[in-house]
Each structure stands twice: as structure tokens, then as C-alpha cells.
Amino acid sequence: xxxxxxxxxxxxxxxxxxxxxxxxxxxxxxxxxxxxxxxxxxxxxxxxxxxxxxxxxxxxxxxxxxxxxxxxxxxxxxxxxxxxxxxxxxxxxxxxxxxxxxxxxxxxxxxxxxxxxxxxxxxxxxxxxxxxxxxxxxxxxxxxxxxxxxxxxxxxxxxxxxxxxxxxxxxxxxxxxxxxxxxxxxxxxxxxxxxxxxxxxxxxxxxxxxxxxxxxxxxxxxxxxxxxxxxxxxxxxxxxxxxxxxxxxxxxxxxxxxxxxxxxxxxxxxxxxxxxxxxxxxxxxxxxxxxxxxxxxxxxxxxxxxxxxxxxxxxxxxxxxxxxxxxxxxxxxxxxxxxxxxxxxxxxxxxxxxxxxxxxxxxxxxxxxxxxxxxxxxxxxx
Numbered sequence: 001x002x003x004x005x006x007x008x009x010x011x012x013x014x015x016x017x018x019x020x021x022x023x024x025x026x027x028x029x030x031x032x033x034x035x036x037x038x039x040x041x042x043x044x045x046x047x048x049x050x051x052x053x054x055x056x057x058x059x060x061x062x063x064x065x066x067x068x069x070x071x072x073x074x075x076x077x078x079x080x081x082x083x084x085x086x087x088x089x090x091x092x093x094x095x096x097x098x099x100x101x102x103x104x105x106x107x108x109x110x111x112x113x114x115x116x117x118x119x120x121x122x123x124x125x126x127x128x129x130x131x132x133x134x135x136x137x138x139x140x141x142x143x144x145x146x147x148x149x150x151x152x153x154x155x156x157x158x159x160x161x162x163x164x165x166x167x168x169x170x171x172x173x174x175x176x177x178x179x180x181x182x183x184x185x186x187x188x189x190x191x192x193x194x195x196x197x198x199x200x201x202x203x204x205x206x207x208x209x210x211x212x213x214x215x216x217x218x219x220x221x222x223x224x225x226x227x228x229x230x231x232x233x234x235x236x237x238x239x240x241x242x243x244x245x246x247x248x249x250x251x252x253x254x255x256x257x258x259x260x261x262x263x264x265x266x267x268x269x270x271x272x273x274x275x276x277x278x279x280x281x282x283x284x285x286x287x288x289x290x291x292x293x294x295x296x297x298x299x300x301x302x303x304x305x306x307x308x309x310x311x312x313x314x315x316x317x318x319x320x321x322x323x324x325x326x327x328x329x330x331x332x333x334x335x336x337x338x339x340x341x342x343x344x345x346x347x348x349x350x351x352x353x354x355x356x357x358x359x360x361x362x363x364x365x366x367x368x369x370x371x372x373x374x375x376x377x378x379x380x381x382x
Contacts, residue, residue, distance in 0.1 A: 038133035044126060046071040059113060059133055092117060112140040156200055160193035206341045215348050217261040224291055227262055231269045245273055247289045258369055260349045268342040272365045276304030300367040309357040318343045
């Protein structure tokens with residue numbers, strides 16, 4: 001082979017290796033960009049040389065992670081954004097391999113991140129450190145759900161089950177001759193406890209359906225007045241017979257039709273009414289229902305004279321399992337899921353729930369529902 005041919009072959013080989021390396025680099029970069037885990041690389045001078053998009057656009061979006069320059073900056077940033085103090089954060093600089101769980105607050109929500117630090121070596125030796133960050137928020141929520149299930153079961157299921165068992169054992173006593181009125185009273189109590197258990201189970205199913213996006217709605221057109229009157233018919237007998245709950249129609253001349261699942265919307269409205277009565281320490285409890293019709297939305301206001309809620313708590317009351325009084329001695333029961341389900345149902349209707357409240361001065365919960373008059377042919381005369 002001539003010398004020129006050898007040189008040409010070597011040049012072609014070099015070009016091929018260059019193209020191959022370039023292609024491998026492009027593939028690696030594409031993999032890092034598309035990862036659903038965060039990667040941060042630090043060289044042996046403690047300078048940050050790479051962060052993938054998952055770190056800057058998902059884990060720490062909008063809170064300054066893209067401006068970090070060194071490993072010291074990174075550790076200070078982690079300490080700053082962490083809600084809970086973690087002593088292991090201080091060990092990140094000294095330790096070669098370490099794993100820790102971070103809890104940060106992002107957009108008024110807690111986010112949980114598992115951080116793994118590892119050493120990076122090449123054929124020539126140590127070249128720096130890597131940080132792998134994984135969003136474990138869903139896993140943490142599942143663990144909390146399991147824990148809360150145990151708490152809910154002990155608080156909410158135990159009482160009716162104990163009542164049913166006691167009543168059944170009383171009725172089964174062969175050495176006693178109970179009067180019929182007493183037997184009927186026990187059976188009515190058993191029936192009420194069974195209905196309560198069914199309600200609790202329905203709550204769990206509703207939460208699961210909303211989370212999975214499998215909530216089935218039976219939508220149709222109906223006047224708001226029908227929604228409210230049907231809801232008032234569902235109130236317990238002693239409440240319906242009193243003047244605790246009032247529907248004010250004086251400020252309305254025309255009420256728009258709604259399109260939605262009437263039973264589910266009744267469920268939301270009933271829950272808001274009962275909350276206004278249950279969370280109320282006054283001897284004369286009052287709930288006033290009014291309707292306001294806007295150009296694009298209908299607002300059903302439920303105003304009570306109850307205990308009220310602070311602005312801080314107004315942000316939390318729709319969280320799953322949250323209860324204003326969460327102590328074992330709390331006056332009212334409940335799973336802490338009612339408002340969470342209500343909000344989920346409103347979102348399924350492209351609506352929302354708004355809250356105005358002040359401690360000691362009651363609350364106004366508002367069901368906000370969209371209207372589209374072209375879909376249902378205009379308004380309904382009340």
C-alpha cells in the first residue's frame with residue numbers, strides 16, 4: 001500500500017472515531033435531558049459543571065437552582081429550601097457516598113426528594129462527584145395515606161362497629177325478655193351505624209376515583225333552585241324542621257340553568273351546609289344560602305355564623321385528612337376528606353370552591369360553577 005493510501009486510511013479512521021464520539025455524546029446528552037431524575041455533576045475543583053433539565057425545570061423550578069456555581073453553593077441552597085432540618089446535609093462535603101431525604105415547600109405544597117451523592121472515577125482516577133435527586137413525593141403520600149388509614153379506622157370505624165356489636169350481643173341474650181320498643185330502638189341504632197360505615201367507605205372510593213381520574217358523572221341540565229331545594233330535603237329531620245338553614249331568593253330574578261351531575265353537586269352543597277352547622281359553638285346556628293349569577297359563572301354562597309377559619313388554615317382545609325381540630329379530644333368527628341372530595345368534584349365540573357373567613361365571625365364557602373347559555377338554551381325563570 002502506498003504511503004498516501006495509508007495516510008488517507010488513518011485520516012478516515014480518525015474522522016470515524018470523531019463522528020462516533022460526537023454521536024455518543026449527543027445520545028448521552030439526550031438521555032440526561034429526558035431523565036425523570038435530577039443529575040448534578042461537580043468536578044474535582046468543587047465546581048458545578050452540569051445540571052439536567054429535571055433539576056431546574058421540575059425539582060427546583062423558579063427557586064434559583066440554575067444560578068448555583070459550586071458544590072458549597074449547592075449545599076447552602078439545600079439547607080435554605082429544606083423545611084425540616086437534616087443533620088446529614090452538613091456531611092455532604094466530607095462524605096463520598098451518602099443518601100438523605102429532603103423535604104421542601106414548593107408552591108404551598110410539600111415535596112419530598114431523595115438525594116444520593118456518589119463519587120465519579122475515570123481511568124485516570126477521581127474526577128468529581130455526582131448528585132442524583134429523585135422526586136419521591138408520590139411514595140411519601142402513599143405512606144402517609146397508609147398511616148392515616150390506620151388513624152381514621154381507629155377513630156371513625158371503631159365507634160360504630162363497637163355500637164353494632166354491643167346492640168347485637170344485647171339482642172342475642174337468651175336470659176332477657178326485651179320489650180319491642182327497646183328492640184326497635186337498638187335496631188334503629190344498628191341501621192344508623194351501618195349507614196355511617198357505608199358513608200365512610202363511599203368517601204374512600206370517591207377519593208380514589210378523583211385521584212385516578214375515573215370519577216363517572218351523570219351530567220344533565222337543571223335549574224339551580226332545584227339543586228338547592230333537593231339538597232335542603234336531604235338535611236336531617238331536626239335541622240330541616242328548624243330555621244337553622246335558609247335559602248334567600250329575594251336577590252334573584254333570573255337564575256341560569258346548570259349542566260352537571262346534580263347528585264354530586266348536591267353532595268358538595270350538603271357538605272358545606274353541614275360543616276357550617278357542625279363547626280359552630282353558638283346556641284343559635286345559622287346558615288344562609290344565596291346565589292349570584294355572573295356573565296360566565298354561577299356562585300352559590302353558603303354563609304354561616306360559626307367559629308371561622310384563619311387565612312393560614314383556609315389554604316389547608318382542602319388537603320386530604322386535614323382537620324382544624326385534630327386532637328383526640330376534638331368535639332367533631334369526620335375523616336378530614338369531605339372538603340377534599342368537594343373540591344375534587346367541583347374541579348370535575350370545571351369549577352372551584354372559594355373561601356372567605358375570619359376567626360369568630362363565621363365563613364362563606366362559595367361553589368363556583370361555569371355556565372354556557374349556548375349549550376342549554378338560555379335562562380330559567382325562578
